[in-house]
Amino acid sequence: MENENNIPPDENTVEPTNGSETESSESTDAVTQVTDAKATIKIEGQTFELDAALAQEDKTLKVVLQPHFASIENANITREVKDGKLSVTIVKRAQHKGYAA
Secondary structure: OHHHHHHHHHHHHHHHHHHHHHHHHHHHHHHHOOOOOEEEEEEOOEEEEEEHHHHOOHHHHHHHHOOOOHHHHHOEEEEEEEOOEEEEEEEOOOOOOOOOO
């Protein structure tokens, strides 16, 4: 009976540690999964390669692509990693235009 009483507190103590370790592992796995130096960018019906380092963050990607694709400023950006290669899909959002009388 004493062992049964001691086990639940030990398990409860271990669970938060495991939860935080799992979160750290998941975020680390997401970063380490990208093994290819190039990322595939899909935007406005075009597909091209770009350095994966430039495609990791929205802000950097927008700065790099803004001169070529004005629609990227308000676009939805999604990322996916398959077989170590980062794939970024950029879909422009419809913008509301002013009412012309």
